[in-house]
Every structure is written in C-alpha cells, then in structure tokens.
Amino acid sequence: MTVNLPQLRAFLAVVDAGGFSAAAAELGMSQSAVSHAVASLERGLTGPLLVRSSPVRTTALGEQVLPHARIAVSAARSVERIAAEAAGALTGTVRLAATPTVCQGLVPGLLRHWREDQPRITVRLFEGDSSEVSTWLEDGTADAAVLIDPPPGPGIQLATDSYQALLPRDHPLAGEPRVDIRDLEDDPFLISPNGCEVRVRTIHRLAGLRFAPTHRVRDLATLISMVQAGIGVTVLSEVSRSLIPPDLVLLPLEPRTSRRLVLTGPRDRPWHPAVRTLAESAVGHLAGAAPGGHPAPSTRSARAKVS
Known part of the structure; x- marks a missing residue:
C-alpha cells in the first residue's frame, strides 16, 4: 500500500x-x-x-x-x-481563519493592504465561528487566525473592539452620544448566539439586568435586517460598523466592554514564515486604520509580539 x-x-x-x-x-x-x-x-x-x-x-x-x-x-x-525560509523566499499561500464579523469588517482592509505590500503571498480566507477558528488553527487547517481574547502569547493585537448599541435611526435614543443598556430594557432584544453572547451577557450583568433575548439569530445579515425592520435592538462590536446601513446607528454603549482581536499563528508548531511577514506588515497598516480600513483611533494601539 x-x-x-x-x-x-x-x-x-x-x-x-x-x-x-x-x-x-x-x-x-x-x-x-x-x-x-x-x-x-x-x-x-x-x-x-x-x-x-x-x-x-x-x-x-x-x-x-x-x-x-x-x-x-x-x-x-x-x-x-x-526550505522557503532558508532561501529567504517570502512566498506561498497562507490560510487565514476568522469569525464572520472580523471577516466582514476587518479582514477586507488587511487583504487589500497585503495584496499591495506582499504580492508574492496569497491569503486564503476561512470563515467560521470562534470554536471552529480555534480548531482550524490547532489542527493545521489554517496557518493563522484572528482570535478573540486569546491567552497571552505571540501575536499582534489588531484592534481593541468595543461593543456598541445598534438602533434604528428613528429610535428615541438614536440621537444620543452614547446609550446605557438599561435604557433599552423595554426594547425587544436580539442576539446572535456566537462568541459575542458571553460579552453581551457580561454587559447585562454589569448593568444589573436579566439577559432575556426575544430572538436568537445566527446570521449577522439577518440580525441587521431585523433591526432595520423595527423588530428589536441589539449589541454589535465596533468592527461591524462598515456593515451598518444608513437607516441604522451604532452608538457607544454603557457599561463599556471590549474584546481584543489578535492575529496569531499556531501555538504548538512553527509559524509559516509568510505569517510573520503578514503580521509585521499589518502593524504599520493598522497604525492609522480602523476596522474597515479608514483612519480611526481604535487601532492605533496595534502592537506586535511576534516570536
């Protein structure tokens, strides 16, 4: 055989x-x-x-x-x-895994930058939920991943991603500079049961509220459409801002909480040399870029710890 x-x-x-x-x-x-x-x-x-x-x-x-x-x-x-590293050839294909909100809100700007900055490296994207992304990185399906709040280790923090209230533009609180989640207690609450639910539960707990969502919606586009239709309100992360249509508003939320988005390679085996190159390239790009690729302070703190 x-x-x-x-x-x-x-x-x-x-x-x-x-x-x-x-x-x-x-x-x-x-x-x-x-x-x-x-x-x-x-x-x-x-x-x-x-x-x-x-x-x-x-x-x-x-x-x-x-x-x-x-x-x-x-x-x-x-x-x-x-062999490629020994020859100094920064080429090849890197398989990058990330969650849907990160894929839609943060990754497009990075892909655009990498295509210009590192044209000899091809990046293939794998989209999955948090547990799938971690598994793919662990079992070798992916060479790199954008992980949410990973334990300390090598990697680059791409952004500190704060949580925001998503409201229809005609909502009574839509004109406020920020929203306290306690003021949304009477609104039907929508939630996407993925990695963000733990943090949304934390926001409710910090505010002394019972977490009791009216609807659970897996797909992000469906969730946004339901808010558009006036079915309820929800909480999304700042990285989703580029996906929000003009008839909705994304406002800073109290109590404040955020998550770290970290680009990293596998913990238990050597990194593909091209992953290190992409990570280092991302530092300069994100020094003045927001999740959607526009200048903003949320990612100026991008920092590298690649080893």
Whole structure:
C-alpha cells in the first residue's frame, strides 16, 4: 500500500470544501484529477473514505484517517516552509481563519493592504465561528487566525473592539452620544448566539439586568435586517460598523466592554514564515486604520509580539 501527499491533499480538500468540484477549484486541478487521487487513496486503504453526497461526508474509515492526513500534510508544509525560509523566499499561500464579523469588517482592509505590500503571498480566507477558528488553527487547517481574547502569547493585537448599541435611526435614543443598556430594557432584544453572547451577557450583568433575548439569530445579515425592520435592538462590536446601513446607528454603549482581536499563528508548531511577514506588515497598516480600513483611533494601539 502506497499513500502519497497529493492523495492526502485531495482528500482533505474535498472534506474541507464539501465536494469534488469545489476542491478542484481550491487546488487548481480538474475535478477528474481530484476524483482520481481520492479513488487511488481509497484503493490503497481498501475502503471508502467519503460518502458521495451533497455535501460530501466522511465514512467511519474517513473519520479515522482525517486527523492523520492533516498531520501528514501539515508536516510536509512545515518542511516546505523551512526550505522557503532558508532561501529567504517570502512566498506561498497562507490560510487565514476568522469569525464572520472580523471577516466582514476587518479582514477586507488587511487583504487589500497585503495584496499591495506582499504580492508574492496569497491569503486564503476561512470563515467560521470562534470554536471552529480555534480548531482550524490547532489542527493545521489554517496557518493563522484572528482570535478573540486569546491567552497571552505571540501575536499582534489588531484592534481593541468595543461593543456598541445598534438602533434604528428613528429610535428615541438614536440621537444620543452614547446609550446605557438599561435604557433599552423595554426594547425587544436580539442576539446572535456566537462568541459575542458571553460579552453581551457580561454587559447585562454589569448593568444589573436579566439577559432575556426575544430572538436568537445566527446570521449577522439577518440580525441587521431585523433591526432595520423595527423588530428589536441589539449589541454589535465596533468592527461591524462598515456593515451598518444608513437607516441604522451604532452608538457607544454603557457599561463599556471590549474584546481584543489578535492575529496569531499556531501555538504548538512553527509559524509559516509568510505569517510573520503578514503580521509585521499589518502593524504599520493598522497604525492609522480602523476596522474597515479608514483612519480611526481604535487601532492605533496595534502592537506586535511576534516570536
């Protein structure tokens, strides 16, 4: 039995992309070539790894093989990175993972900057919730991630992201310079049950309020649309500001609380040398840029601790 890296890469791409066609696009290969590579791997392992459904699912054997395939491909990439670093070639592809609000509000400006500042480095974006982002960074699916309030360690704090009240422009408090959450107690409250919920609960606790959301909405666009429709109010982070339509307002909130957005690599293995380059490049860019890429004080404190 012979197992090779192209087969493992094809298998992982199909699992991560959810299908053969999407995996082919990710790998820059034909769909038939991806199918052939996975089929060859299955023949070598004498069993099916995937259920050919939509989306594709792993079999019991596939589930057993998956973590080992990730380790093998990650190890091969590490060898390639060491060689690239020794040659001083800052090239390659970096897989960056982040949560939806960070992807939509902060990352576009960074991608634009990196494309101009580091044109030989390709950044591929993976969007997921907080737990998915951490898992992808840990298991090698991602080379880097923007983590929310991570424990101390190497990385760059991209922003201190404060929490804001999102209100319709015709709301009685929309013209105030800031809003106390106690003044919103009678408004139906909407929440997106993701990593932010813990901090929104904290805001309610600090204000002495019971946390009792009227609606739970997973999708950020749906949440914003519901506020537009007058169904209720919510709390979002400052990084979401570029996504807010003109008929809504995002106002500073009392009690004040914030989160740290940190660009970092894996904790338990060497960083891709291109990740360090991107991190250092981000420091200068964010010295005078806001989450949406416009000048603002919220990110002037961006600081590096890359090691």
